[in-house]
Amino acid sequence: MIRVLHIVTCMNRAGLESRLMDIYRNIDREKVQFDFYTNRTEEGEFDSEIRDFGGKVYYSDPINPLRIDLKIKEFKAFLLEKRCYSIIHSHVNEWSTLFCKGGMLAGVPVRIAHSRGANKTLSMATIFKDIIKMPIKKYATDYFAVSKEAGTHLFGKKALDSGRVIILPNGIDATRYAFNENERDVYRAELNIGDNIAIIHVGNLIAVKNHLFLLKIFMELKQREENIKLFLVGEGEERARIEAFIKEHELGEDVILLGKRKDVPQLLQAADVFIFPSFHEGFPGAVLEAEASGLPCLISDTITKEVKITKNVIRLSIKEDPSKWAKTVVNLETENRTDCVNDIINAGYDIKNLASRMENMYLKMESSS
Secondary structure, three states: OEEEEEEEOOOOOOHHHHHHHHHHHHOOOOOEEEEEEEOOOOOOOOHHHHHHOOOOEEEOOOOOOOOHHHHHHHHHHHHHHHOOOOEEEEOOHHHHHHHHHHHHHOOOOEEEEEEOOOOOOOOHHHHHHHHHHOOHHHHOOEEEEOOHHHHHHHHOHHHHHOOOEEEOOOOEOHHHHOOOHHHHHHHHHHOOOOOOEEEEEEOOOOHHHOHHHHHHHHHHHHHHOOOEEEEEEOOOOOHHHHHHHHHHOOOOOOEEEEEOOOOHHHHHHHOOEEEEOOOOEOOOHHHHHHHHOOOOEEEEOOEOHHHOOOOOEEEEOOOOOHHHHHHHHHOOOOOOOOOOHHHHHHOOOEHHHHHHHHHHHHHHHHHHO
């Protein structure tokens, strides 16, 4: 059995972390075991399950942009102390440079940098990260990305076009999202939806998800359809701003913040439309989940094109007025809903296929290292 060390921020219930746990649950742990190096000192929500599976979770201080050399030295020292990892797999985008360098200095032969984002916004933070990522190809031995766009973002177009970047799109346990009419009825009653149209968004409450734009779309929808509710699933640093907007515009009775949930498949059953107006994404698994459940999906055109698997997905520019988004929602076909599980599986995005592929890659890397 080989042990692969995954570098993450914290194993909480969020997109990347949920996708990693899905792989972990489906991989043959007799052959490949996962351990996790987190950049937080507190426990994550998945840590207990990781330990139940035989994995280890290590904690460290958050990355300090002013002390990146210290983080590299700390990670190198950690690896030299443990001396049990021949493969490290970093999922922290631009910061992967630090960990791949630390791994190189510690003599780890396989150092995977996995690009999971494609940030196009211009700010001091993104400029700094662009500088941080510049030497990534010097320190990483293997380049992974969830999409072509994410691969170009971290490794450059030349590396992508040459075939140097391995595309490993997010996968989901598609069968968990199969549409079920009885389950839908139960959850609509539990959420007190009644005859209302239920709009849903699943994602961390962070700026990149563009929640305030979503709320403006909802306000436009309220002018067209009185019986409508919006459900926001997730937590994050933008919650206070979102709550303030809801209060200011008196949307409290119609916008429901559900927080972090373990029952996302059931919540998707209860909904009628999925809206996802992010500024940018690498490859959002939340959209795949909504597609699998047969939901009509309205997403921003800044999201990588590969995520559109079914005919139920419409892409719109976030530069368009919220009224256009609202008009599009009103015209969506929400009747005669069926699940699209087979579409997801046939397109290669089922978690079992992905877990098997990654298992074989790890084993091959180990044998050749």
